[in-house]
Amino acid sequence: MDSLLSGSDYNQLRAFVAVGELLSFSRAAEALGVSPSALSQLVRGFEERVGVRLLQRTTRSVALTEAGEMLFRRVRPAVSELGDAIGQVRRTRNRPAGTLRVHVFRSAAESFLEPMLPAFMATYPEVVLDITLDDAVVDMVANGYDAAIRIGEVIERDMVAVPLGPELRMVAVATPAYIAAHGMPQHPRDLVRHRCIRWRWPGHVTPYAWEFCENGTWFEVAVDGPLIVSDKDMDIRATLLGLGIGFPAEHAVAEHIAAGRLVPMLQAWSAPFPGFFLCYPQQRQMAPALRAFIDALRNPAALHMKQSAEDAAVDQRFR
Template sequence: MRGSEYAQLRAFVAVVEHGSFVRAAAHLGMSASALSQTIRQLEERLDVRLLNRTTRSVSPSDAGARLLLRLQPALNEVDAALAGVTQTPGTPSGRLRINAPRVAAIHYLAPLIGPFLNTYPGVSLDIVTDERLVDMVAGGFDVGIRLGESLDQDMIAVELSGHLEMMVVASPAYIEQFGTPHTPHDLSEHQCLSYRWPTDGSLYRWEFERAGERLAISVKGPLVVTEPEMLTRVALEGAGIAYLFEHQVREHISAGRLVHLLQDWTPAFPGFYLYYPSQRQMAPALRAFVDFVKKPMPPDS
């Protein structure tokens, strides 16, 4: 492979990763027009359109997605090999792209970022929050974060959050006015604060389990959101019953501002995991990040 051909492939991957010719050009240290010309030369050489371009976005075509699926692991291997030769042991460098749902990014990833960057100043992180299950390779991500139940079997997984618990909560004022639900089915008689999946627009059905019995309850009420962080405040104001992660409400339950309902119907479940594709040779920056996640954080972190 000639050097120009390798540069063209690198340019193609950069455009897909950044979703923009302008951002990719800045990353590569070249002009957007030069980058566009490089991509045109690659498409002409292969005689196939690799990118779908609009005035607002750039995305891989079917052929481009197939190329990226095969190309990204090969380029990662090249990067890892070069890094292994040029880097001094113990000094990882380079960029890591991380994909994570928003709640995991805020509550479990964010506390690690400062200490990690202070420990490894040569590494930079590019974090994308996304509720969808994305193809990591096609999306150009090095590592992702998802609930354990959503992981593919061929991924290597590292526990990030430990077990989690969802909690049904309401304010004392709401309970005084509307009463207490004693079973999940009782929720049909209550004002429930709903969550809409941003991926497909469907309403989340509240999930419960007790003694082997599993339920998925459709609820109704005065509010539907795509940002669940809003629901804690609304529940505190007594406007309805919310279904939230334990870490979002534990402080308010301890202070008596919220009441934990249906406790025996919400057992703990496997939480968030860091995951990445199996590779024969991991890039030093990825190895450093995975090892950092495995290391227990100090109690005051």
């Protein structure tokens, strides 16, 4: 059966079923929206593929042969079911629905994802968001993800990347008590003599080497210290406990810096780099659910306005 359903063979099978139902080439052609001559060619081609005569034709009538009757009874339910399935998919092609798998860096979830979830889920109740929070850089396509939110420097070149926020900056910070006890480094390379709280990318063996910029050139410092973590929030908490110098994103510790709990250092060597992006594979036909998700992340205010308008319309109907 697989060979019969390749290419245009499904159209031939559908043509045969239509003639078998109506026992008339003219009425079957009208039902399918084709000319009688085109329908006749489809049925003749199908009979040649099967190798058996399926229809008896006269100038006045059409009838199924014994083989045609047997085949018609077997394939008619399947063709009907397949047609219904295709019709259902076509009816939903412009409506966001289904499961959308998204891989999100942990530090991006709170800033970009969580604020838009209530309005998105209320506006698109047929979309199921399957979200993985993970700082590992995974192959999206190989792992079955539809989209990801990650920093710009780890996005594959063949991906479509949509910026979500401003540039980021890493900053070395420590508590006033740590600085009083161990001193303030004057250059990034001085960090090798300090207790540093190191962070390891999930899936990597060695901890992340801290990156700084001097005269437009980036360089790395392989710091050392008594604590290695794989969670950036724990990195910040350990720094607040005075266990060493941390190297978080500046925005993540802005409140602690403003309150004096942490002191920034080496800022002259802390340069900005591309921030968070929504990325997804290039595709000819984008699923409506993915399009709705992209639009919601790019313009969350519009999503909230849309939800407010829909809520107002519902309230008006029930008044």
